[in-house]
Amino acid sequence: MxxxxxxxxxxxxxxxxxxxxxxxxxxxxxxxxxxxxxxxxxxxxxxxxxxxxxxxxxxxxxxxxxxxxxxxxxxxxxxxxxxxxxxxxxxxxxxxxxxxxxxxxxxxxxxxxxxxxxPGFVLADVPEWLAPSLERGFGDNWIAEGQDMAGRPSLDLRVNSLKSSRERVMKSLARFTPEEAAIAPLGVTMKAGPRDARTPNVTTDEGYLKGWFEVQDQGSQIVAALAGAQPGEQVLDLCAGAGGKTLALAAAMMNKGQIFAYDSDRNRLAPIYDRLKRNGARNVQVRAPQPGALDDLVGKMDRVVIDAPCTGTGTWRRRPDTKWKLTPELLSQRVGEQAAILAEGQRYLKPGGTLVYITCSILPEENDEQIAGFLAGNPGFASVMPEDMWAAAFGTALPAGLATGKGGIALTPRLTGTDGFYFNALRLVE
Known part of the structure; x- marks a missing residue:
């Protein structure tokens, strides 16, 4: 044609x-x-x-x-x-x-x-009703953030350290001209091309079939690393979905300790079984949704990871149609669901444990404001300093502009070249 x-x-x-x-x-x-x-x-x-x-x-x-x-x-x-x-x-x-x-x-x-x-919302290419929210979240940079959110995304991969190395994966995919990701230590990226450029089909590559790597945006890799899961810990992945972050946690824990992967939607959880097998992740126990499925974990977890249901505004580059379908009613629904799951998740922590809250959203209602509401009702928790989480995960100083007002870390295409993600770690201190 x-x-x-x-x-x-x-x-x-x-x-x-x-x-x-x-x-x-x-x-x-x-x-x-x-x-x-x-x-x-x-x-x-x-x-x-x-x-x-x-x-x-x-x-x-x-x-x-x-x-x-x-x-x-x-x-x-x-x-x-x-x-x-x-x-x-x-x-x-x-x-x-x-x-x-x-x-x-x-x-x-x-x-x-x-x-x-x-109007600013036109320059930012966002729905008009979201302009006040984005301006509240990003200040004078909100239009620039929207413009970068309207670009094409790269194709990012996470190397599975249980089976391979970044050098080996890049050699396997050399025909696609891969590059090392800027932040994620196990990340590989292929930049988006112009006009009619095709996205590489890496899922047919021998390395993918052998479990050497997974397709995962660098932002998702970063927040999974920030979660800080350590070998030997007991970790609950409360919204595991298809298991992308579960696999990253398993690799970070070097298959030592235990991850309990749960999701309230059985269909979302279904792909995780094949992915665990292909990746060689042996420290993951999948808990299917049923009454009492997690009762034995109450008060026992070192870490509870909540990759919360959200509006997905951070993925607008990949799913731009959802940008124009989002409504105030849907945002309100997601905010309510997030509050409920935060309340549920804290039940499983043992004293001194860490509640990890993640969204792929750029809206303050789902991020800092959600955390502020949780902390107001749960004074026994305190946000872990974002600088400390970043240093522990990557051994470098937190880049300027990523820390949020409520102790979180915000990733965006403009700031980090990734999808939009939010991360906050809350420690149970009492």
Whole structure:
């Protein structure tokens, strides 16, 4: 497929997302099934067009004077992919798969600039109702944070130290030009390419099949390392999900001690069994959700790790469609769930134990404000100094700008080149 046909396909996928209200991934998969002539390169390019359109939806729409699928995709082609609008329109002529030629207004708008009077939420490419929250969380940097959250993410891997080394993994994946991650000592990264660049399919690599590495954003690796799990400890992973952080904890503990992996959703937990086997993680006991599943652990854990259910605002680069679906009601629901699970998690700690709270959110309601509420109701806890947690995990000083007002650590694309994550460690001192 040539670019005009790819643009038409991206417009169709976005229209499908709007009319059928389904996730972008499902719409892209359906398009591929219905258009089997499209090769892997075509599908990757169409996916990039669609995701780029959603990442910067607000500013694209403001520039084009419309938020229709056509307007958004044309804005991506010119604004993000560097196409000349006149030449692009000319390439549409005689192509049966091309969109209609650009109008004079579309060509003018596509190369225009946003005015000084454009609202901050448009510049930040975030929903308008979230602007006050983001400004409260990031101060004067909130627009810059939003803009970096609208970029393309890298592909990050965590080397499984139980089976391999970073050097060995990088050699295995040399064809993809991997680099060492900037912070995570076991991290490997492959930068996102421009335009129609394809993301490497590393899950077919021999190293992945042998359990040498897992796909895991560097931010997720960092917060797992900050959790501080030590060999020989008793650790409860209370929201284990598919087990990404569980595997990182098992490796950090060198298969010594015990991790109890639990999740209230049996379906989310299902993939963990195969992943544990492939990774050679032998100190993990999976607890399926059922009445009394964790009763024997009350008051016995050295560490309780809560990777809390959240809005996922920290993953907007990877799932930009969720940015525009988030509602105040859903945020309120998640905040309530987080408070409940924090109250539940502290029950399992023994005196002196540590409650680790993690979200993949950039919103203060789910992060510092959630911790402030917990500490107000649980005076026996105190936040561990973020500088101490960072030094223990990485042997370096905490980078400037990462510490939050309530003793947490915030990771963002702008600050750390990672997805957005929040970390706070609370010690039971009484």
């Amino acid at each position: 040539r670019l005009p046909g790819r643009l038409s396909a991206a417009i169709a996928v976005l229209a499908d997302v709007e009319t059928r209200k389904r996730p972008v991934s499902e719409a892209l998969k359906a398009w591929g099934l219905n258009n089997r002539f499209a090769g892997a390169g075509d599908r990757a390019a169409i996916g990039n067009l669609v995701y780029d359109a959603l990442r910067r939806r607000a500013s694209h729409a403001a520039l084009m004077g419309s938020d229709t699928p056509r307007a958004l995709v044309l804005a991506v082609a010119v604004r993000d992919w560097g196409e000349d609008p006149a030449a692009l329109s000319e390439s549409f002529a005689g192509d049966n798969h091309a969109p209609e030629a650009l109008s004079a207004e579309e060509m003018a708008r596509a190369v225009g600039q946003l005015g000084d009077d454009v």
